[in-house]
Amino acid sequence: MPKVRVSGFAVSLDGFGAGHSQDLENPLGVGGPNLMEWFFPTRTFRAMHNLEGGETGTDDQLAAAGMSGVGAWILGRNMFGPIRGPWPDDQWKGWWGEEPPYHVPTFVLTHHARAPIKMKGGTEFRFVTDGIHAALKQARTAAGERDIRVGGGVSTIRQFLRAGLIDELHLAIRPVLLGAGEPLWTGIDLPALGYEAVQHVAGDRAMHVFLRRV
Numbered sequence: 001m002p003k004v005r006v007s008g009f010a011v012s013l014d015g016f017g018a019g020h021s022q023d024l025e026n027p028l029g030v031g032g033p034n035l036m037e038w039f040f041p042t043r044t045f046r047a048m049h050n051l052e053g054g055e056t057g058t059d060d061q062l063a064a065a066g067m068s069g070v071g072a073w074i075l076g077r078n079m080f081g082p083i084r085g086p087w088p089d090d091q092w093k094g095w096w097g098e099e100p101p102y103h104v105p106t107f108v109l110t111h112h113a114r115a116p117i118k119m120k121g122g123t124e125f126r127f128v129t130d131g132i133h134a135a136l137k138q139a140r141t142a143a144g145e146r147d148i149r150v151g152g153g154v155s156t157i158r159q160f161l162r163a164g165l166i167d168e169l170h171l172a173i174r175p176v177l178l179g180a181g182e183p184l185w186t187g188i189d190l191p192a193l194g195y196e197a198v199q200h201v202a203g204d205r206a207m208h209v210f211l212r213r214v
Helices: 032-036 043-048 058-067 132-143 154-162
Strands: 004-012 016-018 070-076 105-109 124-128 147-152 168-174 195-202 207-213
Touching: 004 032, 004 058, 004 154, 016 032, 016 154, 032 168, 043 058, 058 168, 058 195, 058 207, 070 132, 070 154, 105 132, 124 132, 132 147, 132 154, 147 154
Parallel strands: 004 147, 004 168, 070 105, 070 147, 105 124
Antiparallel strands: 004 016, 168 207, 195 207
């Protein structure tokens, strides 16, 4: 059965899924890139950006598994870009250049309507203004028999968790402290929501923890 999943979402030891003060110069927030240092050296990441080489250990294997079998993505607006409020124009098309790494329909949660954007490589950004359930319904239709990956950011994952809509979570726990940023777990009672830890795997730069809703 197709799943709704979070894969390879990085979290600091003190529970932050992004740094503070996200803007054009700090897409992941201040200190946020430290969360992704498990992913950046991998062959999977480098191939996504048309680069050669990269590490092929446990971190890479789990990164590659997270990218496979995905038929649609769901992103919060902060994951798509730093712009807030109504779209000033159609110039901003994401952080990733002309060919984003998604290659499938990608649904962006927003309060402000915008026409879909077709990008190179099969990515099509579709903007959803009526909430997570509407986005999930559209993503299910687009994904067919493949999984739906909720890519973040923190607020989006929290919304999906509270609604009991995520089947599996793969978290990459980084041995770093941010001190401030966007907390993932504040006010979230995972056992009450039906989640349990089912596996943990030590990578080279992160501890990979898998949660499942039972």
